[in-house]
Amino acid sequence: MYGIFIDTPAGEADAAITFWAAALGGSSRQVPGEPAFTQITGAVPGLAVDVQSIGDQARYHVDIETDDVEAEAARLLRLGAVLVTDHGGHKILRAPGGHLLCVVPVQSAEHFFAIEAEVWP
Template sequence: MHRSRLFGVLIDTPAKEADAAVSFWATALGGSARPAPGEPEYTGITGAVPGTAVVVQSVDDAPRYHMDIETDDVEAETARLLRAGATVVTDNGEHKILRAPGGHLLCVVPVQSSEHLFATDAKVWP
């Protein structure tokens, strides 16, 4: 048995447009920008969606959105999503990048949110 929940929505933005995207999304969602310490490619938009991280991620790729699903068992959650039809794009050990049917990316990551939020919101899977 393991648990998982939607942790966040990441707005993957070409690096040269990341600053403008941060400004736009903070304004559009009524949040404020908070750069991630030590990870300059990530800027959180705090206060935008309670209980869910909204992050602009600077990428060397095309613009897109992806979701992060946090879990207390990355292997079990990955297996569950593979059974549902996802495929593995990249196995980074601690986290996995998957492609859902329809082509959208998602990441399966260890728990990132507070212990209380995870315990309150996570779904339990057999």
């Protein structure tokens, strides 16, 4: 798992960023090139925690990073997830129980991914 994302209605994003940074003992940093994402740095070692400004209801979602988005998405679909949106480079799935998750290409530092990645059969 790469990270957990705190999906927040756009009008409440600034307050959510301030809250989560203070609550988790981190600081906020705008993600370069991604205006909807603000990273809460120093919150959980080894895990990205971002507030994502969205045009929908509040929720949480996780990102699973992989060096093969197609294969990982196919594995999760076989396990019972359903495809919500295929963005080409990443896919949004809904897990049994209704939770959203994204399958994304590697986001971590290359050396970290190399030693921490799980290989599934």
